[in-house]
Amino acid sequence: xxxxxxxxxxxxxxxxxxxxxxxxxxxxTTCLDRFRSCLGKPVNKVRTARKHAITxxxxxxxxxxxxxxxxxxFTTTQVEKYTEVYVYGTAVQFKxxxxxxxxx
Numbered sequence: 009x010x011x012x013x014x015x016x017x018x019x020x021x022x023x024x025x026x027x028x029x030x031x032x033x034x035x036x037t038t039c040l041d042r043f044r045s046c047l048g049k050p051v052n053k054v055r056t057a058r059k060h061a062i063t064x065x066x067x068x069x070x071x072x073x074x075x076x077x078x079x080x081x082f083t084t085t086q087v088e089k090y091t092e093v094y095v096y097g098t099a100v101q102f103k104x105x106x107x108x109x110x111x112x
Contacts, residue, residue, distance in 0.1 A: 009066055010076035011097070017076055021103040026072045030096035031064030033057040037091045057093040058082065065095050074099035 010017055035053050061082075069077050080097035 009069060009074065011062070011066075011080055012076065012078045013080050015079050017078065017102075020076070022076075022078070022100045023103045024101040026069075026074050026099040026101060028096060029065050029068040029072070029074070029077060029099045030094065031061035031066075031068070032092060032094045033060045033064075034090055034092045036089055037086060054084065054091065054093060057091070058095070061093050061095045065097065069099040072099050073101070075102045076100050 010020075016022060035057050037053070065077065065080075077097040077099055080095065083092075083094045085092045085094070
C-alpha cells in the first residue's frame with residue numbers, strides 16, 4: 009500500500025476518498041529518554057511507537073480496501089510520563105484498481 013504525505017500520488021488518479029484512518033500508540037517516557045531527546049539523539053521507543061501506529065493505520069485502510077493513504081501526518085504529544093504517537097491520513101482508491109471496479 010502506498011503511503012504519501014502529499015495530497016496525491018503521481019501517476020495515479022484518485023477516484024474515491026474512503027475516509028480518515030489513524031493509528032495511535034502510547035508509551036511511558038523515562039528520564040533517560042527525555043535527556044537523549046534534548047541532546048538530539050534518537051529515542052528508540054518513539055521510533056518503535058511510530059512503526060506500530062503506522063501498522064494500525066495500514067490495517068484500518070486495508071479493511072476499507074484502500075489502495076493508498078494520502079495526506080499522512082504525525083503528531084507526538086507528551087503528558088507527564090507518557091508520550092502518544094498519533095498518525096492519520098485519508099484512505100483512497102485509484103482508478104482501475106481491483107477494489108474500485110468491484111465497488112462501482
